[in-house]
Structures are given as C-alpha cells and as structure tokens.
Amino acid sequence: MGRVITFAGLPYREAATGVKRAPITGGDMKEMSAEVIRVARGAALTEDVPEGSDRYLFTLTGGATVSGRGRSLALAEETFAVIEEGTTLTITNPNAGETTLISVLAPPANSPKRPGFSGGIVAAARATTPVHAVPAEKKQRIYFVGKGAAASERAHAMIVVYDKDTVTSLHMHPNAESMFVFLSGKTRFTVGGKDVIVERGQATYFPTGDRHGLRVAEGDGVSFLEFHVPAAFVTVKD
Structure with missing residues (x-):
C-alpha cells in the first residue's frame, strides 16, 4: 500500500561524523531504495555505488559537492546528480548550513539487473x-x-509542475514502483484509497500496482520530483 512520509519524523541515524540518514521507502519496495541524507557544514560521506545499481541524488535544501571517477561537481539547491555503478562517491557540504539530499538506489x-547509466x-x-510543456495535460x-x-x-x-487546475x-503502474518528493505548493494525493494533503518536506511512494491520483489542493500550482522504477513503465487508468 502507498505511504506518506514526513522527513522531520524519520528515525535518523549517524552514518559518519556530521552525517545523518533515514529511510524513506520500506521493505514493500523491491525496485528502489530511497532515503534522506542530512550533511552538516564541513561534513562528508564516502561510499560505493553497488554494481547493478544507479545512484541518484537530489539537493532538497542547501548545496553539496559530489566527487568520484576523477570528477568533482558542485550541486546547487534543487540539482539532480546521476552516478554510475561501481563509483566510489564522496558527498561533501562546503556551505554554511546543513544540506538535505534525497538519495535513491535503482534497483x-x-x-x-538492467542496463544502467554509464556516464560516470x-x-x-x-x-x-x-x-518541456505538455499542454494537453496542463503540466510541465x-x-x-x-x-x-x-x-x-x-x-x-x-520534476513535474502542475497548473492550478491540473x-x-x-x-496504477503494473510493472513499476513510484515515488514523489514534494517541492512546492500543496497537493491533494489519493494514497491507500484516502485523500491526503502533502507538501514540501514530505514524500509518497507506491509499490507495483498500487493505485494513486493527484491534483492541486490550493493555490496556483505545485511541483514535485517523480521517480518510476524501472524506466519502461506502463500506466493503467481506472
């Protein structure tokens, strides 16, 4: 069954000095593993990306530097990074405040195993x-x-952006799992057959075949980061 996750209430554990992490997804998700990582000023986390997995990072608040395979990239707030399997990755926070990242392993x-990203x-x-505008669906x-x-x-x-009346x-997706991380506005989401209001600082996720729907709850629109795993997913409407 789909779930709503509030980041502030997660059970964070220390992963390294100045680094805390907590799971978003649970054991009901087989195709993706997602978590929140909080990195204090000057702190760093180094770990390997497993063979057979892509690693995705999104800077929800603050900024970070990611390094590996001889490259070092600065990530401003709301930047998405893709890291190839087998990479020894270091995430560093060079900024004045704490950085919060969304991290996903797929799978x-x-x-x-499926063919994955190969660009370092x-x-x-x-x-x-x-x-990319999608006028017929009133979204970007x-x-x-x-x-x-x-x-x-x-x-x-x-990232998907909805107009106020989208x-x-x-x-549902009979062959894929889904996750939504909310970035702006308030979204009315159907989760487990019930309507809930979700906003920044929250996420929803759905195992394969779990029904869900969404619309703007109030205001002029919303935006969210959306994942489907694997990439070749099918959508079946009610």
Missing part, C-alpha cells in the same frame, strides 16, 4: 534544465533520467 543491491557522474540543475516536465536526459533502463526521473486521475 537496490542484489536485484535483477553528471548533474543537472532545475534552474537550467530544459522545461524537467527530465533528469530518460527522455533525452541521462540514459538508463533502471529508472525514469523528472488533475491526474486514479491510475
């Missing part, structure tokens, strides 16, 4: 990545994985 270690480390900022999309962005069969990732009716 988790020891899962069925790349990053794309929301502010400078092309916006900013692609990070798939659709001409970073190529991988392991996941599809994008509606996505109840539907």
Whole structure:
C-alpha cells in the first residue's frame, strides 16, 4: 500500500561524523531504495555505488559537492546528480548550513539487473534544465533520467509542475514502483484509497500496482520530483 512520509519524523541515524540518514521507502519496495541524507557544514560521506545499481541524488535544501571517477561537481539547491555503478562517491557540504539530499538506489543491491547509466557522474540543475510543456495535460516536465536526459533502463526521473487546475486521475503502474518528493505548493494525493494533503518536506511512494491520483489542493500550482522504477513503465487508468 502507498505511504506518506514526513522527513522531520524519520528515525535518523549517524552514518559518519556530521552525517545523518533515514529511510524513506520500506521493505514493500523491491525496485528502489530511497532515503534522506542530512550533511552538516564541513561534513562528508564516502561510499560505493553497488554494481547493478544507479545512484541518484537530489539537493532538497542547501548545496553539496559530489566527487568520484576523477570528477568533482558542485550541486546547487534543487540539482539532480546521476552516478554510475561501481563509483566510489564522496558527498561533501562546503556551505554554511546543513544540506538535505534525497538519495535513491535503482534497483537496490542484489536485484535483477538492467542496463544502467554509464556516464560516470553528471548533474543537472532545475534552474537550467530544459522545461518541456505538455499542454494537453496542463503540466510541465524537467527530465533528469530518460527522455533525452541521462540514459538508463533502471529508472525514469523528472520534476513535474502542475497548473492550478491540473488533475491526474486514479491510475496504477503494473510493472513499476513510484515515488514523489514534494517541492512546492500543496497537493491533494489519493494514497491507500484516502485523500491526503502533502507538501514540501514530505514524500509518497507506491509499490507495483498500487493505485494513486493527484491534483492541486490550493493555490496556483505545485511541483514535485517523480521517480518510476524501472524506466519502461506502463500506466493503467481506472
């Protein structure tokens, strides 16, 4: 069943000096493993990306530097990074305040293998990545994985922007898991057959075949980061 997650209430544990992390997804998700990572000023986290997995990072608040495979990239707030399997990755916070990142492994270690990203480390900022209008659906999309962005069969990732009267009716994905991380506005989301209001600082996730739908709850629109895993997903509407 789909779940609503509030980041402030998660059980954070210390992963390194000045670094805390907490899971977003649970054992009911088989294709992706997502977590929140909080990095204090000057702190760093180094770990390997498992073979067979893509690693995705999104700077929800603050900024970070990611390094690996001989590259070092600065990530401003709301920047998406894609890291190739087998990379020894270091995340550093060079800023004055704490940085909060969303981290996703797709798929988790020891899962069925699909061709993944093979470009080392790349990053794309929301502010400078092309916006694709979808007038028929009253929405805009900013692609990070798939659709001409970073190529991988392991996941599809994008920011979606809704107008005030955009509606996505109840539907499900019989061959993919989904996660939504809310960036702005208030969204009315159907989760487990009930309507809830979600906003920045929260996420929802849905196992394969779990029905969900969404619309703007109030104001002029909303935006959210959306994942589907694997990339070749099917949508079945009610």
